[in-house]
Amino acid sequence: MPMDTVVKPAIVTCTAPVNIAVVKYCKCHMYPCIVSLADMLPFNTFQRHWGKRNEDLILPINSSLSVTLDQDQLKTTTTVASCRSFQEDRIWLNGKEEDINHPRLQSCLREIRRLARKRRNDLDCSVDMGCLSHKVHICSVNNFPTAAGLASSAAGFACLVYTLAQVYGVDGELSGIARQGSGSACRSMYGGFVQWIMGEREDGKDSVAQQVEPESHWPDLRVLVLVASAERKPVGSTSGMQTSVETSSLLKHRAKSVVPDRMKQMIEAVHKRDFATFAELTMRDSNQFHATCLDTYPPIFYLNTVSRQVISLVHQYNRHYGEARVAYTFDAGPNAVIYTLQQHVAEFFHVVRHFFPPDNNGKKFLTGIQVEPVSISEELKNAICLEPMPKGISYIISTKTAWFQSKQCEVISVFPCVLKAGPGPHVLEDPSQHLLGADGLPKENA
Numbered sequence: 001m002p003m004d005t006v007v008k009p010a011i012v013t014c015t016a017p018v019n020i021a022v023v024k025y026c027k028c029h030m031y032p033c034i035v036s037l038a039d040m041l042p043f044n045t046f047q048r049h050w051g052k053r054n055e056d057l058i059l060p061i062n063s064s065l066s067v068t069l070d071q072d073q074l075k076t077t078t079t080v081a082s083c084r085s086f087q088e089d090r091i092w093l094n095g096k097e098e099d100i101n102h103p104r105l106q107s108c109l110r111e112i113r114r115l116a117r118k119r120r121n122d123l124d125c126s127v128d129m130g131c132l133s134h135k136v137h138i139c140s141v142n143n144f145p146t147a148a149g150l151a152s153s154a155a156g157f158a159c160l161v162y163t164l165a166q167v168y169g170v171d172g173e174l175s176g177i178a179r180q181g182s183g184s185a186c187r188s189m190y191g192g193f194v195q196w197i198m199g200e201r202e203d204g205k206d207s208v209a210q211q212v213e214p215e216s217h218w219p220d221l222r223v224l225v226l227v228a229s230a231e232r233k234p235v236g237s238t239s240g241m242q243t244s245v246e247t248s249s250l251l252k253h254r255a256k257s258v259v260p261d262r263m264k265q266m267i268e269a270v271h272k273r274d275f276a277t278f279a280e281l282t283m284r285d286s287n288q289f290h291a292t293c294l295d296t297y298p299p300i301f302y303l304n305t306v307s308r309q310v311i312s313l314v315h316q317y318n319r320h321y322g323e324a325r326v327a328y329t330f331d332a333g334p335n336a337v338i339y340t341l342q343q344h345v346a347e348f349f350h351v352v353r354h355f356f357p358p359d360n361n362g363k364k365f366l367t368g369i370q371v372e373p374v375s376i377s378e379e380l381k382n383a384i385c386l387e388p389m390p391k392g393i394s395y396i397i398s399t400k401t402a403w404f405q406s407k408q409c410e411v412i413s414v415f416p417c418v419l420k421a422g423p424g425p426h427v428l429e430d431p432s433q434h435l436l437g438a439d440g441l442p443k444e445n446a
Contacts, residue, residue, distance in 0.1 A: 007084060007085045008438055009083030009137070009436075009438070009440045010082045010083065010167065011431075011436060012080050012081075012166045012167050013077065013080075013163070013428040013434045014162050014163040014425050014426060014427050014428060015071055015076065015159065015425060015426060016071075016075065016158040016159030016162060016188055016189075017069055017074065017075060017423065018074045018152075018154065018188065019066040019068045019069065019187045020069065020223070020329065020331065021064050021065065021066040021331065022065050022281070023262055023281075023285050054204065057180065057204040058104075058179050058180055059199065059207050060198050060207070061198070062198055062259040062260075063195060063196060063197055063259065063260075063263050064263075065193070065196075066193075066195075067192075067221075068190065068423070070421065070423075072399060073369075073399040074143065074225075074397065075142075075143055075155065076152070077140065077141050077428075077433070077435060078159040079139045079436045080137070080166075081136065081440045082131055082167050083134055083135070084133075085440075086134060086136065086137060086440060088100075088135055089135050089136050089138075090136075091105065091137075092138070092140070092446070094140070094141055095141075095442070100138075104157070104181045104182070105160075107181065108157065108160055108177055108178070108180060109136075112161065112164040113132060113168065115168075115170045116132055116169060119170065120132070131168065136164075137441070139435035139436050139442045139446050141446060142155070142156065153181075153182035153185065153237075154182050155188050156185070157181030157182040157185035158178045158185040158188035158189050161181065161185070162174065162189065162425040173208060174189055175187075175196075175209035179207060184196070186209040187209050188424065190210075191215045191421070191424040192213050192214040192215035192216070192217060192423075193211070193215075193218075193270050193421070194209050195209070195210050197209070212267055213270055213271065217270070217273070218270070218273050220341050220342040221273075221275075221340075222340055222345050222399075222400060223339055223421075224338035224348070224349065224396060225335065225336070225396070225399075226352065226356075226393050228392060229306075229333070229335065235300050240293065240300050243296050243298075244292055244293065244295075247295075247296050247297040248292050248296045250291060250292050250295040251292045251296075254292060258288065262284075265281055266278065266285075278327070278339070279324035279326070279327030279339065280324060282328075283314075283329065286329040286330050289330075290303055302333055303330060303334055304334040305389075305392075306389065306393065307330060307335075309355075309389055309392065310338075311328055313351070313386060314338070316384045316386070317348065317380075320383040320384070325340060325348070326339065327339045345371055346372050346373075346374045349398075350373075350376050351384070353365065354381065355388050356388070356390070356393040357388055357390045358394070358395065359390070359391045364395060365394075365395045366395065366396045366397075367395065367397050367398070368396075369398035369399060369400065
């Protein structure tokens with residue numbers, strides 16, 4: 001075909017963040033989207049939504065609350081290309097082509113295209129009707145381990161939906177669509193502190209995400225991610241959730257009698273920037289989430305020896321000072337997410353380094369926001385009655401909370417990391433950051 005007749009695809013790239021729940025719910029596998037999403041925001045759940053009342057629509061049995069992490073350290077980047085010359089929809093995830101017919105991926109594609117058609121039918125001529133018949137190529141990359149309990153699916157599907165929306169000219173409330181890919185993805189559509197409202201309708205129209213406070217609300221809140229394992233979880237979140245719903249009586253009690261009041265208390269603590277209450281509720285919710293996993297039959301074990309050592313370290317550190325200076329939370333995996341305030345970051349980082357001596361193999365133990373060197377008193381070392389666990393934690397990421405700007409998703413690997421709250425997804429304007437080339441295929445470095 002002559003070069004002047006070659007049809008070039010329309011390409012969009014976005015990023016999205018990770019979010020970590022403080023009142024928890026669980027996630028599913030991530031799939032990329034075909035507009036280069038600048039990078040989806042990572043999420044950090046502190047109140048979880050473990051369990052669904054409707055598996056097809058991904059409707060949770062309780063509401064949840066999370067912190068969206070800054071994308072400078074953890075993110076998902078997605079590029080979507082649309083072209084009339086494409087013969088079929090295709091998707092590549094972390095360098096490997098995956099099945100585009102995955103039901104949850106198809107749900108997101110179908111719903112975005114439906115909204116685009118509706119907008120066109122409502123006489124909005126800004127929508128190119130021809131684009132709706134074009135196939136798409138999607139390429140998505142995480143800068144953190146996938147399926148290791150680090151919310152890769154949430155960042156991935158949020159990034160996918162946001163990017164597809166850019167490609168098809170769809171705006172408005174998108175968290176309900178992201179939810180159909182991965183429940184937690186709806187929370188990664190916003191930055192800062194985000195709640196996923198359980199909703200009551202059978203069609204799920206009222207099960208959406210809502211920002212509680214922007215990432216600027218609590219500027220000195222920091223997040224340390226301590227990664228004990230980047231390996232794929234032995235029990236995936238989706239199957240684990242289904243088993244818990246079927247067999248755990250504690251799960252039912254938690255959803256009905258514990259989470260409603262805990263959500264109110266947690267939101268109030270966030271509004272007031274009350275770290276002591278925030279810390280206690282976060283740790284209690286994490287503990288109860290994993291107690292529910294143990295109450296599942298057969299039981300599910302997400303925590304490992306390093307995880308339990310981190311829990312002990314946090315409690316002994318707080319006990320030494322007579323106040324909650326740090327808090328832990330664990331999602332469906334062994335990697336710890338630590339919340340603390342800026343003034344305590346340096347000391348606690350070096351405490352972690354002391355009790356989890358890194359492997360001196362030339363790798364950086366800390367990435368992200370840098371931490372100043374401080375000395376740990378002998379009194380503090382003696383107050384923490386733990387034996388050092390060499391190489392238990394590989395390295396640390398330092399970050400903050402994020403706002404939703406369609407940016408990169410953050411991931412946690414075999415390391416601790418310091419983070420902060422950050423923004424939601426955003427579009428990348430630089431064409432050199434596209435993951436797909438002019439031929440619609442992944443670039444060599446994608």
